[in-house]
Amino acid sequence: MQKKPSSSRSIIPTQSNVFQDTVLRIKLVFRLLGDGRVNPWLKILPIAGVLYLISPLDLIRTFVFPVVGELDDIAILWLTNHFFIEFCPPEIVREHVKNLISNNSIMMKNAKKLLPKKATSSTVKRLTSRTENRR
Numbered sequence: 001m002q003k004k005p006s007s008s009r010s011i012i013p014t015q016s017n018v019f020q021d022t023v024l025r026i027k028l029v030f031r032l033l034g035d036g037r038v039n040p041w042l043k044i045l046p047i048a049g050v051l052y053l054i055s056p057l058d059l060i061r062t063f064v065f066p067v068v069g070e071l072d073d074i075a076i077l078w079l080t081n082h083f084f085i086e087f088c089p090p091e092i093v094r095e096h097v098k099n100l101i102s103n104n105s106i107m108m109k110n111a112k113k114l115l116p117k118k119a120t121s122s123t124v125k126r127l128t129s130r131t132e133n134r135r
Contacts, residue, residue: 024100029081031096032088042087049080 029046032038053073085093 024097025081025085027100028085028093028096031100032085032093035092035096037092038088042084045080045084045087049077052076052080 033043033046053076
């Protein structure tokens, strides 16, 4: 039985947890915003998401539906950033993701030098295996 190719064109590899995924995406958005090869009109998307987050306007009022009111703000912010990354040229996104992941692995190698002598070898192995598994 053959495996069907994935219909999603996700360029961003998943990290070991949600927090690391979120940090990677935030760094990626900032790098893409600073990249001159990305269409300036496209850069409006994440900026609009942040403006919506800080503006007093809401699709769903927080005082009427407290939890849902906050979730719509998070959803708008996530959607604008998601579409920004998806609409950016894939080769540029791949380049930035590759640089972010390689910078992360360099930081992990340097962290080994900075870890206290009492750090167990299992801690060092766990930290380094995470970065090596991403490649």
